[in-house]
Amino acid sequence: MPTAFGNANEPIQHLVKVFVPSLSITEQKLWQIQQRVPFKLRYRSIDSVLVSVTTTALPQFTALIRQEFARSTTTILDSQPLSKMSDVNYYVLDTSLLPDLSEHTNLVDTLDSGRVVLVRANDSDVIGLPVHFRAKLPPEILVGARAPRLIKLTFQPNIELEQIIANISPQPWRQIIQTMTLNPDVSTPGYQFLSRYALRVRRAIQHDGQPEPDSACDNSGEWIAKQFQKLGLVVGMDSFQHTRSQIGAGKIGTYTMNNIVATRPGRGPNRDQFYLLVAHYDSISSKTKGWQQQWRTMPAPGASDNASGVAILLEVARLVRNLDLDYSIRFIAFSGEELFLYGSKHYCHQIKSETADLSADQIIGVLNFDLIGHDQDGNLDIHVVYDERSQWLANAFKTVNQKYEFPLDLRLQYNPSFIYSDHSPFWEIGIPAVLLSEESSFESTESIEYIHSQADNMDKITDSLGELAVKLAVATTVELAANNNSYVPKAREKEISKLLWNVILFPNPVNLDQGESLSLDYFLSEQSKVEINLYNNNGWSIHNQTYRIGKIGGKKGRNSAFRWNGKMGNGQLVAGGVYTLQLTALARSGTSETTYLPVALVR
Numbered sequence: 001m002p003t004a005f006g007n008a009n010e011p012i013q014h015l016v017k018v019f020v021p022s023l024s025i026t027e028q029k030l031w032q033i034q035q036r037v038p039f040k041l042r043y044r045s046i047d048s049v050l051v052s053v054t055t056t057a058l059p060q061f062t063a064l065i066r067q068e069f070a071r072s073t074t075t076i077l078d079s080q081p082l083s084k085m086s087d088v089n090y091y092v093l094d095t096s097l098l099p100d101l102s103e104h105t106n107l108v109d110t111l112d113s114g115r116v117v118l119v120r121a122n123d124s125d126v127i128g129l130p131v132h133f134r135a136k137l138p139p140e141i142l143v144g145a146r147a148p149r150l151i152k153l154t155f156q157p158n159i160e161l162e163q164i165i166a167n168i169s170p171q172p173w174r175q176i177i178q179t180m181t182l183n184p185d186v187s188t189p190g191y192q193f194l195s196r197y198a199l200r201v202r203r204a205i206q207h208d209g210q211p212e213p214d215s216a217c218d219n220s221g222e223w224i225a226k227q228f229q230k231l232g233l234v235v236g237m238d239s240f241q242h243t244r245s246q247i248g249a250g251k252i253g254t255y256t257m258n259n260i261v262a263t264r265p266g267r268g269p270n271r272d273q274f275y276l277l278v279a280h281y282d283s284i285s286s287k288t289k290g291w292q293q294q295w296r297t298m299p300a301p302g303a304s305d306n307a308s309g310v311a312i313l314l315e316v317a318r319l320v321r322n323l324d325l326d327y328s329i330r331f332i333a334f335s336g337e338e339l340f341l342y343g344s345k346h347y348c349h350q351i352k353s354e355t356a357d358l359s360a361d362q363i364i365g366v367l368n369f370d371l372i373g374h375d376q377d378g379n380l381d382i383h384v385v386y387d388e389r390s391q392w393l394a395n396a397f398k399t400v401n402q403k404y405e406f407p408l409d410l411r412l413q414y415n416p417s418f419i420y421s422d423h424s425p426f427w428e429i430g431i432p433a434v435l436l437s438e439e440s441s442f443e444s445t446e447s448i449e450y451i452h453s454q455a456d457n458m459d460k461i462t463d464s465l466g467e468l469a470v471k472l473a474v475a476t477t478v479e480l481a482a483n484n485n486s487y488v489p490k491a492r493e494k495e496i497s498k499l500l501w502n503v504i505l506f507p508n509p510v511n512l513d514q515g516e517s518l519s520l521d522y523f524l525s526e527q528s529k530v531e532i533n534l535y536n537n538n539g540w541s542i543h544n545q546t547y548r549i550g551k552i553g554g555k556k557g558r559n560s561a562f563r564w565n566g567k568m569g570n571g572q573l574v575a576g577g578v579y580t581l582q583l584t585a586l587a588r589s590g591t592s593e594t595t596y597l598p599v600a601l602v603r
């Protein structure tokens with residue numbers, strides 16, 4: 001029966017707890033159940049999982065759980081209209097420091113044998129609570145071989161690290177940003193470039209008769225290289241050429257840019273394995289009037305975007321220099337990011353070549369810091385954007401943030417469509433990478449007003465955010481690179497062999513009456529034939545689409561061609577309700593993979 005939205009028959013989303021008094025909730029079984037009935041896994045602990053299920057799916061879900069897990073119980077903890085779900089937040093709180101939360105919050109349940117409680121609350125109600133740790137329940141955790149489990153907190157103090165963290169102040173970080181925005185000439189004291197625009201390089205050929213640029217960007221790269229050298233790191237330049245063309249006018253110019261690559265070898269059995277800490281150092285003022293004509297001389301301070309990120313790299317390198325770490329760390333300051341990720345694209349291209357000094361499978365994870373210096377609203381929020389393969393890295397940041405009790409509002413965002421920084425070329429080749437940023441959406445106005453303009457200067461830099469960002473980066477880097485850490489998922493090799501990953505449907509729910517259309521993004525590790533089918537509750541296909549192998553929609557890497565406006569073949573809009581999208585990829589090698597995603601159509 002088609003269900004209408006916005007009235008008493010509106011679909012209900014239930015928050016359901018499945019409790020099994022043993023250790024028998026396996027990812028494999030959950031994965032199998034999810035192939036048959038749509039639900040969202042939101043939390044898992046030793047003996048229970050929390051899921052979101054719609055009323056339609058609930059009977060089948062309950063039956064399958066009972067069938068798969070002996071002695072299990074399912075309890076509906078809370079029910080909300082589907083359309084309200086985005087406004088309803090649940091928090092997981094460790095209450096060992098505060099036994100009675102009932103007067104502050106809306107207690108939903110206790111978990112982990114009473115040590116942890118679940119509350120329904122507004123963000124503002126929870127932020128001030130003096131609890132040991134808190135975590136917002138994510139909208140969905142991916143199940144099964146597709147993602148490692150939530151990391152449990154371990155409280156083994158690292159005394160050395162705690163001392164380092166206690167002594168971190170924002171001043172050195174601010175000083176680096178200050179120097180980078182001024183960009184004083186390394187070879188001619190007294191002169192400042194005031195810009196790090198990626199085309200301002202020494203090795204430039206103008207094909208269009210315009211004057212050759214100065215070396216402002218080279219100068220900044222050389223200064224960064226020198227800072228890493230002073231800290232005792234091995235520093236190299238990874239150079240690449242970029243040619244600009246204009247429709248009608250042909251080639252404009254050819255420019256040679258440099259990525260700065262600094263390596264700190266590990267000292268343990270995993271020293272041939274690397275974590276990469278990356279940030280772009282180039283800047284742009286394309287939103288300031290006259291930029292197109294005057295980029296050769298116009299200031300582009302790029303304080304928050306992204307001197308702030310480079311300053312985090314340099315601070316991490318300085319603060320951990322005397323620690324013994326198992327894994328190796330490589331710091332990379334990329335150029336060409338603002339022209340659309342040329343430095344990181346080049347780097348990812350060359351790690352796949354024979355001559356690369358580091359191969360893709362030596363890179364465990366990539367931490368990308370971009371735009372992390374400004375906090376407009378005083379929330380002290382840092383966003384961690386991750387994809388399917390880097391959820392464990394995002395979780396590591398969350399765990400560290402809780403363990404060291406940083407007063408940061410860390411917001412984990414699963415969004416493989418957010419490709420606007422140097423993490424995304426790593427996503428394309430299957431390397432786990434996360435972005436840390438003051439923002440993770442172009443809809444928010446917190447940063448959007450000043451970035452890429454001359455207003456991105458020192459008065460945008462927020463010391464309190466910088467201090468916490470440096471602390472979080474230092475602590476997480478050390479925790480990840482230390483010996484015997486519990487963060488790296490064992491299943492990583494298996495994940496890399498997956499054909500289909502980073503599947504995301506958006507917006508979901510999709511409001512057809514407001515003219516929204518449904519988009520689908522996915523990544524393929526091989527060229528594939530791709531088939532998409534949308535089924536109603538009766539199992540009837542109401543829309544389908546096929547993409548040919550290697551063509552649009554079937555390419556290796558990210559694919560984002562699918563759009564659907566909710567109309568069937570005869571032009572009629574389909575009824576509102578919950579549907580299932582089936583996505584199948586079939587590679588030439590014969591490998592195939594299918595995934596199912598629930599989607600709510602609102603009318």
Ligand SMILES: [Zn+2]
Nearest residue numbers: 305306370371
């Ligand atoms: Zn940036």
